[in-house]
Amino acid sequence: MSPEPVRRRLLVVEDDPVINQALSDRLVAEGYDVVRAWDGPGAVAVFGEQAPDLVVLDVMLPGYDGHEVCRRIQAERPVPVIMLTARAEEADVLVGLGVGADDYVTKPFRMRELVARISALLRRVERAGELAGRRPLELGELRIDQAGRRVWRAGEELHLTPTEFDLLACLAAEPGAVVGRDRLMAQVWGWPGATGTRTVDSHVKGLRAKIGADLVRTVHGVGYALDVEAVR
Structure with missing residues (x-):
């Protein structure tokens, strides 16, 4: 009997409750464990408590923004991060890359595309074992x-x-x-x-x-x- 596949845990950080819920529901349906946060301080706290395998992180957040959240969690433990942003100006993207983001998805986005990017990013990280x-x-x-x-x-x-x-x-x-x-x-x-x-x-x-x-x-x-x- 083959072993059960490992369920990856994702942290979704989004202050819009509708987007947060919709994204979380879709990721659960895709087979992921999902934990959530709605602001910057909460995101850092949940990250430390739940040790997610990947973070989906909105840039504009209460408390402190997504770039600061990314900087703090990467200092604690390197982790793949996909940032959600309403802006995709090159300067904004470079700021995100500078604090440790791996990918950017611009709002509004297709759920299918975001799920595909999450899957691809997790596969790349898993190659280390190979x-x-x-x-x-x-x-x-x-x-x-x-x-x-x-x-x-x-x-x-x-x-x-x-x-x-x-x-x-x-x-x-x-x-x-x-x-x-x-x-x-x-x-x-x-x-x-x-x-x-x-x-x-x-x-x-x-x-x-x-x-x-x-x-x-x-x-x-x-x-x-x-x-x-x-x-x-």
């Missing part, structure tokens, strides 16, 4: 531990979100080779056939801010490459 036997990848002063999902440059550990780590690992698998945006969307986000230029570009900016702008080379109109000359 890489347990791999040796760390050494590229000059850059060291990537795929099993532990840790990165160092020149001996200093860099703290990446799950998406940033997967983006770097994808580029590092073929150092110097150009990886197109469509391929990054398929391999990193798990959305084959999707067009996500803005999503990819925003996350590359966040990655560059942490590992150094010199390491990721832009090939305009195509994609990105890990600059092997820069990491020597």
Whole structure:
């Protein structure tokens, strides 16, 4: 008899009671355990008490906003975070990436799309167990531990979100080779056939801010490459 699949616990943080309830009901129907919060302080408290596997987090919250909530929970324990926002300006997205968000969904959103993004993000995090036997990848002063999902440059550990780590690992698998945006969307986000230029570009900016702008080379109109000359 096969073991029961592990039920992942999600924290939904949304101050609009209608959206909070609808989203929670849909996620329960999808097979997740769901815990909820309606404001910033409550979100941090529930996170500490319930140890969720992923957080769906509204940006505009009473108490303190979603960016502050994200910063606080990531300081406590790294966790995948999807932010819900009424605005998707690049500056807002970069602020979210800077405090540890992995993905952004703009309101109004389709439930099906949000569920698909949650599933894809959880799958990416679970890949760590599949890489347990791999040796760390050494590229000059850059060291990537795929099993532990840790990165160092020149001996200093860099703290990446799950998406940033997967983006770097994808580029590092073929150092110097150009990886197109469509391929990054398929391999990193798990959305084959999707067009996500803005999503990819925003996350590359966040990655560059942490590992150094010199390491990721832009090939305009195509994609990105890990600059092997820069990491020597």
